[in-house]
Amino acid sequence: MIKRLRMWWDGGQLDRELNAEVRFHIEMETDKYVAQGVDPATARRMALRNFGPMEKHKEETRDARGTMRFEELVQDVRYSVRTFFKSPGFAGVAILTLSLGIGANTAIFSVVNAAFFAPYGVRQPEQLVRLWGQDLKRNQLQLGFSVPKYELIRDQQTSFASFGAVTAIAQTLLLDGREPIQVNGSFTTSSFLDTFGATPLAGRFFRAEEERGAGVAVLGENLWRTRFGADPSVVGRAITLDSAIYTVVGIAPTLPAFWNSDVWTTNPFQYPGVNEDTIRRGFSYLQPVGRLKPGVTVEQARRELEVLAQRFSAAYPANADAAWTLTALSIRDDIVGAARSSLLTLLAAVGLLLLVACANVANLLLVRFTGRRQEIGLRTALGASRGRIVRQFLVESLMLSAIAAALGAVIAYWTLPALVVLAENNLAFASDIRISLPVLAATAGLGLLAGVTIGLYPAMQGSRSDIVSVLRDGGRTIAGALGSHRARRAIVAAQVAVSLVLLIGAGLLVTSFERLRSQPAGFDSTNVFVAGVGLPPARYPDAESQARFWLKLREELANAPGVQRAALNSAPPLNGGFTRAPYAISEGAVPPLNERPLGLTVSVTPGYFATMQIAMLAGRDFSERDTADAPLVAIVSQATSRKLGGEQGLLGRRIIMGSQGGGQVMEVVGVVADVRTQSLAATSEVEFYRPVMQRQRPFMQMMVKTAGDAAAFENTARSVLARLDPTLPMTGVTTHETMVAQSLAQQRLLFVLLSVFASVAVVLSAVGIYGVVASFVGQRRAEIGVRMALGASRQQVIGIVFGQSVLPIAIGLAIGLGGAVLLGRYVRSLLFEVSPLDPWMLAGGVLLLAAIAGAACAIPAGRAARIDPVTALRGE
Amino acid sequence: MAKLDLLQGTLDLLILKTLALGPQHGWGISQRIQQISENVLRVNQGSLYPALQRLDTAGFIESEWGASENNRQAKFYRLTTKGERQLREETQQWVRMTVAVQRILETRA
Numbered sequence: 011m012i013k014r015l016r017m018w019w020d021g022g023q024l025d026r027e028l029n030a031e032v033r034f035h036i037e038m039e040t041d042k043y044v045a046q047g048v049d050p051a052t053a054r055r056m057a058l059r060n061f062g063p064m065e066k067h068k069e070e071t072r073d074a075r076g077t078m079r080f081e082e083l084v085q086d087v088r089y090s091v092r093t094f095f096k097s098p099g100f101a102g103v104a105i106l107t108l109s110l111g112i113g114a115n116t117a118i119f120s121v122v123n124a125a126f127f128a129p130y131g132v133r134q135p136e137q138l139v140r141l142w143g144q145d146l147k148r149n150q151l152q153l154g155f156s157v158p159k160y161e162l163i164r165d166q167q168t169s170f171a172s173f174g175a176v177t178a179i180a181q182t183l184l185l186d187g188r189e190p191i192q193v194n195g196s197f198t199t200s201s202f203l204d205t206f207g208a209t210p211l212a213g214r215f216f217r218a219e220e221e222r223g224a225g226v227a228v229l230g231e232n233l234w235r236t237r238f239g240a241d242p243s244v245v246g247r248a249i250t251l252d253s254a255i256y257t258v259v260g261i262a263p264t265l266p267a268f269w270n271s272d273v274w275t276t277n278p279f280q281y282p283g284v285n286e287d288t289i290r291r292g293f294s295y296l297q298p299v300g301r302l303k304p305g306v307t308v309e310q311a312r313r314e315l316e317v318l319a320q321r322f323s324a325a326y327p328a329n330a331d332a333a334w335t336l337t338a339l340s341i342r343d344d345i346v347g348a349a350r351s352s353l354l355t356l357l358a359a360v361g362l363l364l365l366v367a368c369a370n371v372a373n374l375l376l377v378r379f380t381g382r383r384q385e386i387g388l389r390t391a392l393g394a395s396r397g398r399i400v401r402q403f404l405v406e407s408l409m410l411s412a413i414a415a416a417l418g419a420v421i422a423y424w425t426l427p428a429l430v431v432l433a434e435n436n437l438a439f440a441s442d443i444r445i446s447l448p449v450l451a452a453t454a455g456l457g458l459l460a461g462v463t464i465g466l467y468p469a470m471q472g473s474r475s476d477i478v479s480v481l482r483d484g485g486r487t488i489a490g491a492l493g494s495h496r497a498r499r500a501i502v503a504a505q506v507a508v509s510l511v512l513l514i515g516a517g518l519l520v521t522s523f524e525r526l527r528s529q530p531a532g533f534d535s536t537n538v539f540v541a542g543v544g545l546p547p548a549r550y551p552d553a554e555s556q557a558r559f560w561l562k563l564r565e566e567l568a569n570a571p572g573v574q575r576a577a578l579n580s581a582p583p584l585n586g587g588f589t590r591a592p593y594a595i596s597e598g599a600v601p602p603l604n605e606r607p608l609g610l611t612v613s614v615t616p617g618y619f620a621t622m623q624i625a626m627l628a629g630r631d632f633s634e635r636d637t638a639d640a641p642l643v644a645i646v647s648q649a650t651s652r653k654l655g656g657e658q659g660l661l662g663r664r665i666i667m668g669s670q671g672g673g674q675v676m677e678v679v680g681v682v683a684d685v686r687t688q689s690l691a692a693t694s695e696v697e698f699y700r701p702v703m704q705r706q707r708p709f710m711q712m713m714v715k716t717a718g719d720a721a722a723f724e725n726t727a728r729s730v731l732a733r734l735d736p737t738l739p740m741t742g743v744t745t746h747e748t749m750v751a752q753s754l755a756q757q758r759l760l761f762v763l764l765s766v767f768a769s770v771a772v773v774l775s776a777v778g779i780y781g782v783v784a785s786f787v788g789q790r791r792a793e794i795g796v797r798m799a800l801g802a803s804r805q806q807v808i809g810i811v812f813g814q815s816v817l818p819i820a821i822g823l824a825i826g827l828g829g830a831v832l833l834g835r836y837v838r839s840l841l842f843e844v845s846p847l848d849p850w851m852l853a854g855g856v857l858l859l860a861a862i863a864g865a866a867c868a869i870p871a872g873r874a875a876r877i878d879p880v881t882a883l884r885g886e
Numbered sequence: 887m888a889k890l891d892l893l894q895g896t897l898d899l900l901i902l903k904t905l906a907l908g909p910q911h912g913w914g915i916s917q918r919i920q921q922i923s924e925n926v927l928r929v930n931q932g933s934l935y936p937a938l939q940r941l942d943t944a945g946f947i948e949s950e951w952g953a954s955e956n957n958r959q960a961k962f963y964r965l966t967t968k969g970e971r972q973l974r975e976e977t978q979q980w981v982r983m984t985v986a987v988q989r990i991l992e993t994r995a
Contacts, residue, residue, distance in 0.1 A: 027951075028935070031912060031961045034954070035931065038913040041956070060931050067932035071939045 028071055036061060069395060086405035093406065100378060104371045105414045108460060110770055111367030112411075112418030114360045116445065116453045117425050118763075121437075122353050123449050125346045128442035130266040133207030134301075137171075138341035139308055141298040141315065143334040148607045150590070154294040156331050157279050162322050163298070163336075169311040170300035174202030177278050177295050178271065180544040180709045182739055184250035185237060192544060192741030193233060195251065196271035197278035203228065203262055205301050206269065213245035213260030216276055223277030227256035231264045233272040251275065252282075253548030267345045267438035269299075282547045283556075283706040291603065291669040292330030299341070311338045323604075330592045330669045332604035345438050351839050352760045358833075359515065359767045362508045364460065366771040369505045370778045371410065372464040373498055377785055379403055379472025386473060399473040407465025408458070415457025419450060433759040467497065495789075498782045499818040505775040506822025506863060507829060509768070514830040514855040515837060516768035519761035521851065522842040526757060531750070532685035532693070533583055534623040538746035539720040540582055541727055543738055544709040553638050557703040559734070560710055561634060564615045566730045572717045573726075577618035578702065578710040582746060583687045584753035585711075588612065593698065595654055596664040596675050603672055609650070609696035610687060611667070613707045618699070619645075619682050621715050622746075628661050629680030632701040642676035645699040651681045653695060667698065676700075690753060691842055713746065720745040760840065772859065776866040783815050784870040794874055795882025804875040811871040819863045823856050830855070897937050899980060900927075902965065902973040905947060911960040912938060938963060946972050 036057050043053035061067070094101035129135065141163070143153035155163070155175060164173050181195035200216035208215075211231060220226055227249060229238065238244045244258050251273060264270055280286075284293055302311060315336035323332040346353070386399055423445055430440050437443070543563070550556045560578055567576035581588040590608035594600050616632045618624075627648055636643050644665060651660040661681055666673035684693040702710065716723045724743050731740055751758070787794070794807055834846025844851065904910060904918050915938075916931050941947045946969035954960040965973070 027961065030959065032935065034911070034958060034960050035913040035916075037958070038954075039931070042917075062930050062932035064932065067935055070933070070936035 025072070028068060032061075032064065032068065066395070069398065083405070086402050087409065089402065090406040090409045094409075097378075100374060101410065104374050104410050105417060107367045107370050107774060108411055108414030108464075109417035109421060111360075111364035112415050112453060112456055112460065113421030113425070114363055114418075114767060114770075115456055116418050116422035116449060117429060118353075118356050118360045119452050120422065120426060120445050120449045121429065121443050122357055123446065123452075124439045124442035124444070125349060125353055126342065127448065128266070128439060130341075130442075131208070131263050132265070133209070135207065135266075135341055137302045137304075138206065139170075139300050139302060139311060139338040140341055140344045141300060142337050142339065143294060143331055144337055145334050145608065147333070150608055153331070153334060153590075153608075155296040155298050156292045156294045156329065157289050157296065158292070158326050158329065159294070159322055159331060160296050160298055162325060163315070163318055166318055166321065167300070167314060169302060169306050169314050171303045172201055172205040173298065173300045174199040174205040175278060175296040175298040176202050176269070176271075177281065177297060178268070179282070180542060180741060181252050181273060182544055182546050182737070183233075183273065184737070190737045190739040191237070192542065192739040193251075193272035194230075194270075195273045195275065197281075198274050198276060199278055200276055202299065203274065205299055206265060207301065208263050208265060211261040211263055212242040213258070215260055215262065216274075220276050222279070223275075225254075225256050226259045226276065227251060228260045228262045228274040229258055230262055230270060230272045230274065232270070234261050249273075252544075252546035254546075264441070266341070266442070269341075283553075283708045285670060288668070288670040291328075291672070292326070292332070293669060294331050300338070308338055308340055312336075328602060328604055330603050330606070330608075347438065349437065349439075349756055351837075352756050355515075355760065355837055355840060356763055358836075359512060359764050362512055363767045363771050364456070366505050366508050366512075366774045366778075368460050368464050369501045369508075370774045370781075371407075371460075372468060373501050373778050373781060375403075375407055375464055375468040376471060376498055376501075377781070379468045382472060396473050400469045403469030403472055404462065404465045407469070408461035411457045411461030411464065414460070415453050418457075419445065419453050422453075429759070429763075432762055433755045437755070437759075471497065495782075495786070498785075499815075502775075502779055502782050502815070503818040503822035503825065505771075505778050506819050506859065507826035509771040509775040510823055510826025510855055510859050511829045511833060512764070512768035512771045513859055514826075514851055515833070516761070516764040517851050517855055518834075518837065518841055518844055518846060518848070519757075519764050521844045521848075522840070523754070523757050523761040525843045526690050526754060529686060529690045531583070531690060532624060532683050535746040535750050537716045537718065537720045538622070539714040539716055539723040539727065540585075540711055540746050540749065541724070541743045542709060542711045542741040543731065544741070545738070547708060549737075550708065553703075553706040556706055556708060557638065560615055560702050560707075563712070563731070563734055564617065566734060567712060567714050567727070568617070570714075570726050570730050572723065573714055574717055575617060575621040575715040577621040577713050578615040579618055579713050580613040580702070580707045580710055581687075582711050582713060582749060583622075583685055584690065585749045586688075588687065591668045591698070592673065593696070594666045594673070595660075596666045600666060603669055606666075606673070607696070609667075609698050610694050611698045611700060611705075612687070613702040613705045613710070614699050615702055615710075618713070621713055622685075624685055625683035627681045627683055628659070629678070631680060632699075632703075634703075636701040637703050640704075642674055642704050643679045643701065644676045645680035645682055646678055647684050647694065647697040648681055649684050649693055650696045650698065651678075665698075667700070676704075690750070711742075720747070757840075757842075772862060775859075776862050779815060779819065779863050779866040780869060782818075783811060783867050784873075786814050787811060787870045787874045790874075791877060791882045794877050795879040798877065799879040799883065807875045807877070808871045811874045812867055815863070815867045819860070819867075823860060826859075827852060827856060896980075897933065898941060899973070899976045901934070901937060901941060901963075902946060902969055902976065905963055905965040906970070906973055909950075909962045909964040911954060911962050913960075915963070941969070944972075945969075 036054070039057035039060060040050065040053045043056050044050055048056065058064070132138070141155065142151065143155060143159070144151045145153065154177075160175050167173065176196050176198040179195050179197060181193050182190050183193045184190055198216070200218050200221040203215040210228075211234070213228075215228060216226065229244065234240060234244065242261070245260060247258050248255050249258055256275060262274060278296060279289070281289065281293070281295055300311065302308070315338055319334065319336040326332055389399065390396070426443060426445065430437070430443060433440065545556050545559060550559060564576055564578055567573060588610050591611045592603060592606035593609045594606045614632065616634060619626055619631055629645070632643065632645065644667065646654075646660050654660055654665075655663060659681065660678045662678065664675050664677055666675050668674055682699070685697070686692065687694050687697060712727060714720070714723060714727065728740055731738055794810070797810075798807065830852060831847060838846050900919050901915055904915050907918070910918065912934055913931075916934055919927055938947070942949060942963075946966060947963045948966055949961050949963050951959055952962045
């Protein structure tokens with residue numbers, strides 16, 4: 011091995027030696043003949059003849075050395091560059107085509123890499139699991155933990171080396187003791203940050219004795235950098251959070267996705283606005299995380315949790331969450347979540363796109379390499395081996411793909427931000443999306459693969475030249491081109507097949523998206539301004555003070571200039587953040603708390619339904635008289651009324667809601683139209699509205715219907731809020747239309763990208779078909795001329811040309827159709843109200859692609875029909 | 887009598903045998919093979935060098951630059967111990983093979 015390396019290194023030296031050795035040989039041989047009386051010139055000629063093809067022997071000697079000469083490679087590269095410059099059009103088209111394919115792959119790689127491999131900046135993230143409660147009987151997944159459940163699991167589990175929980179909450183931080191800003195706060199167990207495997211950027215995390223609250227806080231990296239200038243001396247300073255004083259003890263790094271927070275504080279066992287009784291009875295707001303012990307699998311943890319869930323229901327049989335089962339999910343699976351199938355679909359799509367791009371370039375190279383048969387014939391005659399010629403071609407294609415890979419990386423770098431925007435900044439792992447080293451390595455690998463793939467067959471074809479025939483007929487022969495023509499038609503078939511799969515896939519997704527977007531949402535988002543306000547418990551300690559503030563805010567907003575209607579809502583439609591409460595009809599035998607199902611519960615102010623134009627079907631809206639002291643009331647959706655109340659409906663009947671005191675009895679005073687609250691894809695089965703005056707909420711969202719541009723209302727909203735309470739910040743300023751768009755982010759990303767990929771693939775295929783047919787016409791000019799001279803009509807000529815391409819296109823369409831049908835079931839989960847086997851979609855894709863392919867043939871066919879027999883024949 | 891082209895693979899054997907007689911440069915090897923075979927065997931002189939390189943890489947021979955008989959710089963090849971062993975083995979094989987071929991050819995029909 012060392013010897014080989016040394017030889018490679020010494021390649022130049024060894025070659026000089028070889029040259030000297032050969033020179034010596036020729037001189038000796040010449041001398042021999044001279045000594046026999048031959049004149050020197052003839053003697054030298056005879057010596058050379060005896061030696062045979064010199065370059066060939068030298069090359070064989072080098073080959074025997076077993077290494078490829080570096081100089082040879084440099085030579086090949088230099089030669090390739092020269093050929094590129096000689097035909098910049100070819101090189102440009104080839105590089106552009108490939109770089110589109112590679113660029114798309116690189117961009118998707120960086121997304122996939124972020125989703126599946128981002129290190130999250132924490133210690134061994136693969137050991138982290140998130141625990142969920144689930145009520146399989148009522149099909150409710152992803153439920154949080156109650157405090158009693160958390161405590162029981164924490165004390166009895168054996169799967170985890172450490173265990174913690176967190177709950178997120180909007181909080182108000184006073185900067186410099188003056189300017190209020192809204193922050194994403196988290197109440198955590200003292201163990202949470204350490205369990206997560208984070209390392210403090212400064213200071214420390216929490217100590218066990220601080221778990222029940224000790225006036226200490228840890229700042230999140232982002233807030234620390236943006237608001238505290240990344241100053242490490244912040245540690246030890248006091249901050250005012252929700253009107254209480256905390257001492258900063260450390261800085262935490264950014265955690266992945268929804269685990270991140272601006273400010274961490276302890277004591278997660280109390281929740282503002284929720285009384286102790288509700289918390290003990292199963293209010294499930296904690297998000298637990300465990301770090302698996304080494305060697306323990308997620309599956310083993312899951313099995314243990316099943317046992318622990320039974321122990322919990324035995325210990326707290328009356329609690330609202332007693333009957334739920336437990337499950338565990340790796341942190342990564344939890345974060346990637348529903349995006350998984352979209353990502354895999356995109357990955358497959360870019361792979362197919364690259365395939366089409368490679369096919370196109372391979373096609374170009376095939377024409378090009380076979381077109382250089384004369385040159386190759388010459389070089390073979392001069393003693394270049396076939397291997398050497400193949401190598402030369404491969405170097406050319408590899409250089410093309412290398413440049414394309416570099417350009418592709420640049421394209422990906424440019425398009426990535428757009429991609430994140432396209433996802434409406436709504437991908438949980440968006441912050442990890444970047445062009446990292448592994449991504450670049452994958453791109454380089456792809457470039458290499460593409461280079462070999464596109465170059466190998468054309469190189470073999472191109473180098474297989476019969477010297478004599480090539481040199482004799484001046485390279486005009488088409489006999490040898492026949493094989494390559496067959497290959498090109500096969501390539502066209504493959505391109506058409508792959509393009510059809512992409513086209514049908516894109517069609518399905520576009521249709522899904524359109525159907526989803528045109529769903530009757532039940533509300534009108536037009537010109538609705540949205541922003542959040544949180545009330546610090548220190549200054550708004552009870553339900554009454556909070557209710558008073560909310561009603562006042564609503565009134566002031568409604569009276570502000572440019573406002574048509576205003577209301578507040580604890581969880582605007584399609585924005586997440588809903589709560590669910592156990593419910594039952596308060597008639598006859600009421601089931602115990604732990605057997606009551608959970609229903610979506612939203613707190614609103616009076617006027618909410620009018621603001622969002624949700625139809626009031628029966629009964630009345632809430633009014634300011636529905637105070638905490640007044641009889642409790644609720645409004646239900648139409649679906650809820652039908653489902654629970656049957657024929658009669660729920661209006662005027664009594665229901666039991668929530669877990670406080672075993673549930674509160676309230677009267678249904680209104681029925682409103684169904685609203686797609688959680689997702690545009692489906693209406694909620696059960697949805698309750700309650701007046702905010704009777705259901706304490708410290709955090710609400712303003713929803714203001716403005717006369718003009720909703721986003722322009724921000725300043726007015728700020729001044730209204732400042733008039734009421736200058737210490738309250740406004741957060742999450744947006745419009746409801748944006749919220750709706752964000753709820754469709756993943757679908758939008760998927761359909762836009764797939765449409766782009768499919769369009770590029772179709773264009774590339776059209777170019778490929780055009781190229782094949784055009785070169786066919788070019789090669790057969792004379793033949794066509796003869797036919798025309800013998801009386802063939804233009805139609806017949808066009809028929810011949812089309813006949814050439816109909817078969818490969820038809821085969822491609824058939825294969826593509828089969829592929830689309832086979833692959834359909836993998837995208838079924840991504841589709842909405844359209845079947846992957848939808849005949850219209852399949853037929854539409856086939857017809858569209860056939861039409862485009864036909865158009866690509868028509869241009870060269872038209873040219874063939876206009877061939878003038880006289881010139882064509884003379885040209886030969 | 888027409889000259890015979892060398893059978894594939896026999897060139898290596900002949901080179902080793904030639905070098906067993908003493909160190910020699912490439913041209914000298916080609917001349918000696920022709921002389922000893924009384925001009926029956928013709929070495930395509932150029933193909934000698936790939937063979938020499940092969941044998942060198944395999945460690946059967948080694949080379950060194952030195953002065954030739956007419957005082958020019960030439961690369962001299964010498965048999966190594968490994969090469970001597972190889973020569974013995976290949977010679978035995980060759981003999982066994984030729985004897986076998988001979989027997990077949992002498993069989994009466």
